[in-house]
Amino acid sequence: MIAAGHLGLLATASFLAAGNLLAFEKGDMVIVKEAADVRTPNGKVGSVLPGDYLTIDDINDKWLWVKLPDKDKTGWIDSAKVVLHAEAKDYFNDRIQKNPRDGAAYLARASMLQASFEWDKALGDYEQAVQLGQKSPQVYCDRGIMRLFNEKIDEALADFNEALRQDPNYVEVLGYRGALWEEKGHYEKALADFRKAYQLEPNDSANSSELAMFLASCPDAKYRDGRQAIALATKACEQTKWEIGGHILSLAAAHAETGDFKKAVGYGEKALELALDPEKADAKEQLALYKAGKPYRFKPAEN
Numbered sequence: 001m002i003a004a005g006h007l008g009l010l011a012t013a014s015f016l017a018a019g020n021l022l023a024f025e026k027g028d029m030v031i032v033k034e035a036a037d038v039r040t041p042n043g044k045v046g047s048v049l050p051g052d053y054l055t056i057d058d059i060n061d062k063w064l065w066v067k068l069p070d071k072d073k074t075g076w077i078d079s080a081k082v083v084l085h086a087e088a089k090d091y092f093n094d095r096i097q098k099n100p101r102d103g104a105a106y107l108a109r110a111s112m113l114q115a116s117f118e119w120d121k122a123l124g125d126y127e128q129a130v131q132l133g134q135k136s137p138q139v140y141c142d143r144g145i146m147r148l149f150n151e152k153i154d155e156a157l158a159d160f161n162e163a164l165r166q167d168p169n170y171v172e173v174l175g176y177r178g179a180l181w182e183e184k185g186h187y188e189k190a191l192a193d194f195r196k197a198y199q200l201e202p203n204d205s206a207n208s209s210e211l212a213m214f215l216a217s218c219p220d221a222k223y224r225d226g227r228q229a230i231a232l233a234t235k236a237c238e239q240t241k242w243e244i245g246g247h248i249l250s251l252a253a254a255h256a257e258t259g260d261f262k263k264a265v266g267y268g269e270k271a272l273e274l275a276l277d278p279e280k281a282d283a284k285e286q287l288a289l290y291k292a293g294k295p296y297r298f299k300p301a302e303n
Contacts, residue, residue: 023084024064028056030082031112033091034104038068038075045075049138050104051111054082070172088112103132107139114142119149137167145176153301156180171197175210182214185300187223190214198232208236209247216253217298226257245274249283256295264290 024030032052037044046068048054054077058065063076083091089112095105110125126143144159160177163170178193194214198207212232215225233251240247252267268287275283286296 024056024059024079026056026058029085030054030056030064030066031085031088031108032077033081033083033108036077036081038066038073038077040075045073048077048081049107049136050134051108053085053111053115101132103129103134106132107134110146111142114146119146122146123150137163137170137173140166141170141173141176144173148176148180153180153183169200171201171204171207174200175206178210178214182218182298183301185219187218187220191218191223203239205236205239205244205247208232208239209244209250212236212254213250214298216250216257217296219297219300224257226254229254229257242270243274245271245276245279245283248274249279249286252290253286253296256290261290261293 030053032048032050032054034050036048038046038048048068052069054064054066054069056064056066057074059079060076062079064079064082065074066077067074088108092105092109092112095102096109099105106125107129110122110129113119113122113125123143123146126139126146130139130143140159140163144156144163147153147156147159157177157180160173160180163173164177167173174193174197178190178197181187181190181193191214194207194211197204198211201207209232212229215223215229215232218224230251233247233254236247237244237251242248248267249271252264252271255261255267256264265287268283268290272280272283272287289296
């Protein structure tokens, strides 16, 4: 039999735990505080890193049912491993203030800064996180993206190379590295990365669209294939219900490459309507070319 005093302690612990759980509700967005596994009764389905964004779909005692970032997998995570999004900024600032060598806290804060488009500050935190031991492929990928956005091209390439050294099939990194090789005029390497990304995940519309644009617009004619580009870009548009301006722009470039400027103009106009602000300038430039009966050719930053 449990002594009365023990019952009192258990009741108090239960009350405190319930109070903590009440902080979470279905639909809440949370930020991962430290590396953790996501599980189902059948075992581990994946893992998350500090700074990953998760949405709560269900709650069972201390466990939260969430979907893994960018993956079609769901499972349970311990609520002690996450913090509410609304409280996360203060939480990680406090952790770093108390322990300036808390690499996980820097990593999590970097992710939040990246999401709020504070790319220079995010890069600073990623640099600290790596120095303090956070060196997974995802970390190198994210730091590489921030280096790229801060125009540190060679450093970004080094990060993408390291991420792919650790995980040769990291599809997102293959796409970014392919774009960097294209910027540098290394078209054979760019094509290899774009093709591998597509082969690994052929149903990801971004992979189809990126490969299509390369095949339609590469300055070196030996890498262009307009017909294949049309097939790939059409697939990307159909997969996304013709709602992504960038994919439709790839299709416009593909038709221009085959000499069908009527279709290129039509798709170019549709792409411009749907283009996000960062894409509008490119969409306008390309549409003007098609109206003049000229194909689009990518202009590398370096030769």
